[in-house]
Amino acid sequence: MTAAVDHVPSVILGLCSFTHDSAAALLVDGELIGFVEEERLSQEKHTRQYPRRAVEWLLGEAGLVPDDVDAVAYNFQPARYLVESPASLRLAFSAATRSRAVPRAVGFAKVALRTQRRLQSLKRRFPGARISPVLHHRSHQLAAFAASGWDDAAVLIVDSLGERQTTTIADGRCASRPAVRTVEAIHDPASLGYVYGAITEHLGWGRGDEEGTVMALAALGDPARFRHLFARAVRTTATGFVLDPGYFLPRVLSSGYPRTSRRFIEETCGERHPSESLQDVHRDLAAALQERTEQVMLHLARRARLVTGSRRLCLGGGVATNCVSVGRIIEAGIFDDVFVPPAPGDAGTAIGAAVALHTDSGSRRPVSGVARACYLGPSYPEPTLDLTPWPGLQQKVLGIEVAEFLADQLAHGMIVGLFQGRVETGPRALGNRSILASPLEAGVVERLNATVKFREPFRPFAPMVLADQAKEFFTLGQEAPYMSMASGVTDKARQHIPSIVHANGTSRLQTVTAHQNPFMHEVLRAFARRTGVPVLINTSLNIKGKPICGTPEMALNCLAGSGLDALLLEGRWITK
Missing domain, CATH: 3.90.870.20 (Carbamoyltransferase, C-terminal domain)
Structure with missing residues (x-):
C-alpha cells in the first residue's frame, strides 16, 4: 500500500505590505526561516512599500528563488471590506452620522478593490504561487498564539481596523499545529485603536507612529479633567464597548475626514500644532485617554477570561503595544500568565498569515521556530567596514x-x-x-x-x-x-x-x-x-x-x- 503524499505548500511566504509596517516571513516545511521588517533594510520608517529587500534576504537565507515559493499568504481579505459598504448606509438614519454614510460606504468599497489589485500584483511577482488572503485578525491571533508556545490560551486582539474587525477574542489550541477559533468580535466603528490614533493626531503627533509618546505624556497629566467625557465617548457594554459618534466620528477610509467632532474640540481643546508648547490641557487629555484605554482593556481581558475559560492570555494588535495597559491586566490577576509577542502590530501578521496558510493546508508538519523567537532578521557577523564616508570615526x-x-x-x-x-x-x-x-x-x-x-x-x-x-x-x-x-x-x-x-x-x-x-x-x-x-x-x-x-x-x-x-x-x- 502506497503512503499518502502530503500535497501541501512547502514554501510559504507571509507578507504585510502596501499598508504600513511592511514585513515578510518565510516558512519552509513549517519551519520559520526568518522574519524582518522592511524599514530595517530600506531606512524608511513604517514603509508601505512591497518588502523587496526583506523577501530577497529571506529567499537568499533559504537558498531559494521566487519560483520556489509555493504560496503567498497576505494579511488582508478584500471581500471582507465589501460587507461594510451596505452596512455603512445605516449611518444615514442618525443626524450625528448621516454625512459619513455614503463616503464610508464608498471608502470601504474602494479599499476592497485596492486590496484585490494588490493580490494581483503579488501574483505577477510570484506567478507559480498560490496567492491566499488571510483574515487580518486571524493573522494577528496566530502570530500571538504561535509565538507563545502554549498549548491553550485566550487570544485578545485589539487594533484600529482589520477589514471590519477591531477587536476579537479567540480560543487558541495547539495539538500538532496552532489553531484559533474566534469566539467574539467587535466591528468598526467601535475601535480603541481609532480613538488612540485620533487623540495622538489631535495632540500634534503622528498617528500610527507616536502613540507611545502620548502614553508617556499621560503620566504627567490629571485624568479627572476629562474622565467623564471619555466615559461617555468610549462606553463599555456587557460584551465590549461602543463609541459615541458625537465625539468620535465614524471612520472614512480616505483622507480629509477628521476623526474628532466639533463637540469634542469644544469640550477639550483645539488641535495642537507640533511646534506649540505643551499645556496642562494636553497632558490631562492624554491622561484621560490612557486611563480609559486601560479600563477598556481590563474589561476586554475579563471578557476573554469568561468566554474562553482559559487561565492564560495572548495579546496582539497595535493596542497591545500599550505596555501600561498590559501591565494593568497582569496586576489585576485575571490570568495566571500574559504573553505579548515581540511584534504585536501589523508587521507581525506576516508571520501569522504564513502560519494560518500552513495550518489550513492540512500539512502534518508542525510549526517550528516561531515560539519564543525574537531574533529573526539579518545578521552581519564579519562586516567589512569602510569608514571613509564617516570622517572622524x-x-x-x-x-x-x-x-x-x-x-x-x-x-x-x-x-x-x-x-x-x-x-x-x-x-x-x-x-x-x-x-x-x-x-x-x-x-x-x-x-x-x-x-x-x-x-x-x-x-x-x-x-x-x-x-x-x-x-x-x-x-x-x-x-x-x-x-x-x-x-x-x-x-x-x-x-x-x-x-x-x-x-x-x-x-x-x-x-x-x-x-x-x-x-x-x-x-x-x-x-x-x-x-x-x-x-x-x-x-x-x-x-x-x-x-x-x-x-x-x-x-x-x-x-x-x-x-x-x-x-x-x-x-x-x-x-x-
Missing part, C-alpha cells in the same frame, strides 16, 4: 572579553550603541540593535533624550535586567522578554536607579536570560559585578523619526549623527 577590533569591556565602558558613564547578531522582531530593541547606558549615571535620561535620541524630554527609558534578579527591583511577577509590559518598581529601584522609573511609578521592563540573549546576559552580569546593579538602560539604536538600524551602514550613520559615545559593531569598537 575610528575602529579597533576587540579581543575575546567583549562583554567585560562593554560593561566597563558603561560603568564609566559611556552611552554605547550595540549592533550584534540577528535583527530583532518588532518595535523594541532587545539587545541586538540597542543603545545602552548606565542607570546610575546622573542626568542620563536628559542626555539621552536631548543629544542621542533627539526626542521629547518627558520620554522615559526602559530597563533591562537579569531575569533571576528582576524581583529585587520590579513587581511584575513574570518574565517580560520583549519589553512589552510596564511593571511597578520596588523601593530598592526607587532608591538606587530612579532614572528608569517613569512619572507614573512604572518601568517598561525587559528581563534577560542566558538562553534568550547570551551576550546581553553576560554584559549585565559583568555590569552588576562592577556596580552592584544588574540593570541597564536599553533603548533602540536609532534617532527620532528613523527606524531601528538594521544594517551596519545605518548604525554608523546613527553614531555619526547623534551624541553616542561609541558603537560596538560585531566586536569592533568604533568611536568618534
Whole structure:
C-alpha cells in the first residue's frame, strides 16, 4: 500500500505590505526561516512599500528563488471590506452620522478593490504561487498564539481596523499545529485603536507612529479633567464597548475626514500644532485617554477570561503595544500568565498569515521556530567596514572579553550603541540593535533624550535586567522578554536607579536570560559585578523619526549623527 503524499505548500511566504509596517516571513516545511521588517533594510520608517529587500534576504537565507515559493499568504481579505459598504448606509438614519454614510460606504468599497489589485500584483511577482488572503485578525491571533508556545490560551486582539474587525477574542489550541477559533468580535466603528490614533493626531503627533509618546505624556497629566467625557465617548457594554459618534466620528477610509467632532474640540481643546508648547490641557487629555484605554482593556481581558475559560492570555494588535495597559491586566490577576509577542502590530501578521496558510493546508508538519523567537532578521557577523564616508570615526577590533569591556565602558558613564547578531522582531530593541547606558549615571535620561535620541524630554527609558534578579527591583511577577509590559518598581529601584522609573511609578521592563540573549546576559552580569546593579538602560539604536538600524551602514550613520559615545559593531569598537 502506497503512503499518502502530503500535497501541501512547502514554501510559504507571509507578507504585510502596501499598508504600513511592511514585513515578510518565510516558512519552509513549517519551519520559520526568518522574519524582518522592511524599514530595517530600506531606512524608511513604517514603509508601505512591497518588502523587496526583506523577501530577497529571506529567499537568499533559504537558498531559494521566487519560483520556489509555493504560496503567498497576505494579511488582508478584500471581500471582507465589501460587507461594510451596505452596512455603512445605516449611518444615514442618525443626524450625528448621516454625512459619513455614503463616503464610508464608498471608502470601504474602494479599499476592497485596492486590496484585490494588490493580490494581483503579488501574483505577477510570484506567478507559480498560490496567492491566499488571510483574515487580518486571524493573522494577528496566530502570530500571538504561535509565538507563545502554549498549548491553550485566550487570544485578545485589539487594533484600529482589520477589514471590519477591531477587536476579537479567540480560543487558541495547539495539538500538532496552532489553531484559533474566534469566539467574539467587535466591528468598526467601535475601535480603541481609532480613538488612540485620533487623540495622538489631535495632540500634534503622528498617528500610527507616536502613540507611545502620548502614553508617556499621560503620566504627567490629571485624568479627572476629562474622565467623564471619555466615559461617555468610549462606553463599555456587557460584551465590549461602543463609541459615541458625537465625539468620535465614524471612520472614512480616505483622507480629509477628521476623526474628532466639533463637540469634542469644544469640550477639550483645539488641535495642537507640533511646534506649540505643551499645556496642562494636553497632558490631562492624554491622561484621560490612557486611563480609559486601560479600563477598556481590563474589561476586554475579563471578557476573554469568561468566554474562553482559559487561565492564560495572548495579546496582539497595535493596542497591545500599550505596555501600561498590559501591565494593568497582569496586576489585576485575571490570568495566571500574559504573553505579548515581540511584534504585536501589523508587521507581525506576516508571520501569522504564513502560519494560518500552513495550518489550513492540512500539512502534518508542525510549526517550528516561531515560539519564543525574537531574533529573526539579518545578521552581519564579519562586516567589512569602510569608514571613509564617516570622517572622524575610528575602529579597533576587540579581543575575546567583549562583554567585560562593554560593561566597563558603561560603568564609566559611556552611552554605547550595540549592533550584534540577528535583527530583532518588532518595535523594541532587545539587545541586538540597542543603545545602552548606565542607570546610575546622573542626568542620563536628559542626555539621552536631548543629544542621542533627539526626542521629547518627558520620554522615559526602559530597563533591562537579569531575569533571576528582576524581583529585587520590579513587581511584575513574570518574565517580560520583549519589553512589552510596564511593571511597578520596588523601593530598592526607587532608591538606587530612579532614572528608569517613569512619572507614573512604572518601568517598561525587559528581563534577560542566558538562553534568550547570551551576550546581553553576560554584559549585565559583568555590569552588576562592577556596580552592584544588574540593570541597564536599553533603548533602540536609532534617532527620532528613523527606524531601528538594521544594517551596519545605518548604525554608523546613527553614531555619526547623534551624541553616542561609541558603537560596538560585531566586536569592533568604533568611536568618534
